[in-house]
Amino acid sequence: MRSKLAFIGLGVMGSPMAINLLQSSYTVVGWNRTPNRPLVEKAAQAGVQIFPTIADAVKDADFIFICVSDVEDVKAVIFGEGGIADNAKSNALIVDFSTIGTTAARDISAQLQPRNLRFMDAPVSGGDIGAQKGTLTIMVGGDKADFDQCLPLLQTMGKKIVYCGTVGNGQAVKLCNQVLCAVHMVALCEAMQVAEQLDLDPNLMIEVCSSGAAGSWALSNLGAKIAESDFAPGFMIKHILKDLRLVQESLADTDINLPGVKLSDRLFKIVQDMGGSEQGTQAMIRAYKESSM
Ligand code: NAP
Secondary structure (H helix, E strand, O other): OOOOOEEEEOOHHHHHHHHHHHHHHOOOEEEEEOOOHHHHHHHHOOOOOOOHHHHHHHHOOEEEEEOOOOOOHHHHHHHOOHHHHHHHOOOEEEOOOOOOOOHHHHHHHHHHHHHEEEEEEEOOOHHHHHHHHEEEEEEEOHHHHHHHHHHHHOOOOOOEEEEOOOHHHHHHHHHHHHHHHHHHHHHHHHHHHEEEHOOOHHHHHHHHHHHHOOOOOOHHHHHHHHHHHOOOOOOOOHHHHHHHHHHHHOOOOOOOOOOOHHHOOEEEEEHHHHHHHOEEEHHHHHHHOOOOO
8 A cells, every 4th residue: 555645735935845745756735725826726636636634645655744823723624523533543643834833733742642643743944935945944843753754845845854852842943044034134124224225226236145154045135036025925024923922922031132033023913914914024115115124
């Protein structure tokens, strides 16, 4: 019997990741809450068999991958009525790619154990482009034997796949990653503003600075988009705000002070209030250009 793979959540990230999983030569089936989205159609055309319910999608699956939005969404697809927990076969391995923070990942794992279901947190970095190209960074928390078993499948979706230790540790690394992304965006927006004020071609600044000590993924991949006022996502502002909320929640019991996180949170919220919730994170520049801050 060949292993069967199910993918729950075929959005910006999930759809291309499920398509890349087809390279594993296992059968890949999928489910999306809203079935008639273009990205779901794209996955279907590539060969992912789409089922109308979670139960149908997961009942025979040995590995169940999830990529939905927030904590409550992951809990809904796992523990909600007709969800994974009630329908997966015993000992199935559930791998969650969503960014949901350490506490939620550990809670979910603890609730699944008595139901004989295995769980790993495996948040990703690399954006929609990394998901399409199969070059994501995947940071995994969970049992090492589960990680080893799943690694060949993760390798169809990612280039750098790192075992980070116990369940929740993938999420912990991912929260650090999101702090870097959010604060880098402040630096990028401010460099773009300075370039404009000094009458520089922004693309010249991007080209030169990308190759030196100031180079960053944000500068190389999102600088040109800011120059062209291209705010299509990529990674949506509503998702980075979720992640900054998760960072702050996870540190609520500490006295750590993160002024860069607070500033980037405030700037993203200004753009959210302008209706930019579903624009890419590079739309932070709108806070500089269209508000008095
Ligand atoms: P997205 O395009 O908005 O997709 C979200 C997916 O979750 C959709 O399939 C959506 O279904 C589903 N969903 C949301 N709430 C649900 C619920 N309550 N029940 C069932 N399904 C639900 O988002 P994305 O960009 O793929 O992001 C997914 C996750 O990856 C997030 O945790 C995000 O932080 C993380 N991530 C994203 C990026 C990126 O660059 N985009 C990079 C790294 C990590 P519908 O189609 O029905 O709405």
